[in-house]
Amino acid sequence: MQSPTEFVETHRPAGGRRSGKRDFIVEFFVRQTSGHVAADELVDLIRGVDARISRATIYRTLQWMVDAGIARRVDFGDGRVRFEHGYRHPRHFHLVCKTCQQSFEFLSSDIEALVEEVTAARHFTPVQSVLQIYGTCESCQAGRPPARSTLPVDVVFARDALRVAIATERSGLTFYTRAARLARDARGREVFERLAGEEREHLGKLEARYAELVEQHADLEAQPTFLFFKGAANGLFAAGAEELREAGVDDRQALLIGIRCERGSHLFFKRYGERFDESEGKRIFLEFAGEERDHFDLLVREYRALIARERAAATAAAKPAASGRTTKGRAASRSRGTAAHRRKPARRKRSA
Amino acid sequence: MQSPTEFVETHRPAGGRRSGKRDFIVEFFVRQTSGHVAADELVDLIRGVDARISRATIYRTLQWMVDAGIARRVDFGDGRVRFEHGYRHPRHFHLVCKTCQQSFEFLSSDIEALVEEVTAARHFTPVQSVLQIYGTCESCQAGRPPARSTLPVDVVFARDALRVAIATERSGLTFYTRAARLARDARGREVFERLAGEEREHLGKLEARYAELVEQHADLEAQPTFLFFKGAANGLFAAGAEELREAGVDDRQALLIGIRCERGSHLFFKRYGERFDESEGKRIFLEFAGEERDHFDLLVREYRALIARERAAATAAAKPAASGRTTKGRAASRSRGTAAHRRKPARRKRSA
């Protein structure tokens, strides 16, 4: 885990010149736990410690940090510029309490996806999205003093990413277990069992990491959700696993359902993983995306092998027959028929 | 349609004292077509017309309008306060072009729904949500001059609300037409036909209103989407209509599907209609919600009647028969079987 100092060092732009005062301000700022310091608030804080640092230097250093990617400018519409630092602090949206002025952070991949749709529809190239919800926080409504969390946001983010990943693994495990039980072909069963095994293994790892995280950080599980991810909340294989319950699903179809799920899952985790800021949560998503792609590749290979075997079997069956042409034609057309049936597997058509 | 003056009058707070200057400023502001005037921009504009109006009065009047609900404060983070008026101008989100400084407005019920989920999860009481997407607009990317629309936003909003309502009516019409064709029971058929007729009538009205709107406002159809409403985009009955294609759907099930759809539709339109600002779009939604509720009530009554008839028939059949148990048991188990089938309608039946 990076220290604040390391974080600053990795962001420090080349070519500048070091200075003790700037270092002090930056260090002070990055160590700040309360999310969003107004610039002039920071001036008071710092000049309280060392009055020889001037207002101008602090403002200039804040700008320097923004340019370096150490700080982000935020605006809560109260006429003063605020800054939040990026150390252990992924990009996020805000709930702003107008009573206690505290702000709470969250991220919603679902909202981000919708925002993307809107911008795409307008051919607008987005650079930054700001979502602020103003209102009254739970504590203020209850008349309680504000309860401030001491946990870094990225830990909660990692927790939530793990939760999503675990749910996905669980549904994947169910899927492959069920598929293996269902499989008629020995080789198909083997593949599904192998994948089930892998899912179980990954699941174990993820759960171990989750347990570790929870142990390292007291009250972690009590923290409210940071990452809202409805789209993946129930595990991306849940629907696929359900499809296996339907009558008449054969190995080939199970493979195709698996391919579809892994593909979706891969794209999903890749897409969001890439978009998140550097963090354990991001890493979890990207690793996961890689695993899903491996599974996808494996299933596709297996599917091709199955097709090849079927074709070979059809040819072998045709040989003893008098007219190879006819049989071949029949086999081909049957194959085409199945493919056509499978092309829209268990999806209801929308158009009337 | 309200005039700007009427709009102001309905909002004017009681107890104040009239003044020509304030009236002038308010009138001037509300007639402003370009969305978001910075306060000091407005000062220049107004003092250009009448230099006897002082800066302070304009600032004070802006605050007065915000208190009266005539104006809304918006903040694009550029250090100046902006205001937009509420006349023909429902609440919305913003796309802000950092190149041409123009801002584009949109509303997304889907995003609003997600925001609600987040606030509910945190027990946060929201008062106002601000969503701003900063980036580059289409014109600026293409190097073209900004194309400014002269249409009031609420007209585009009405257009979009009509589109959603029309899509819903269409899918409802398909549903009831199909259900009527499917119905075995004469009375069931009659109900479905009646509802199909009503949907057709509503649809006609909505389409007429749509045509009228398009005629009144040149280029209306060329305007980009204002209301994003993915959840209802395809018509809320589309899925229900598809379910009717499945084998073994009887009158009772059709009724139940209809009930589910109408209920969903009613809640949907009510929920969003209530949340929108006063506008034709809002009225369209709320009227629609009422119609859907009427249909819902009708279907529920019909469903109850059907049950009662079935029960009566069963009793009548049981009387002459030696063992009424058997008949009843068979009917019940068939019903259960079909119900289970209905729960997972994923599988598409090609036959029938």
Added chain:
DNA sequence: ATAGATGCAAACCCTTTGCACATTA
């Protein structure tokens, strides 16, 4: 008569800048 609206200019608040001085590579 009197609360409320207006004008003027000064005050305000936070932020930025010009310039002389100090520091670092």
Added chain:
DNA sequence: TAATGTGCAAAGGGTTTGCATCTAT
């Protein structure tokens, strides 16, 4: 020494306010 960082104080910009002056009710 030459480019970069710092301090001070002043300027900047947008907004708000105190107070005397009007003006509707």
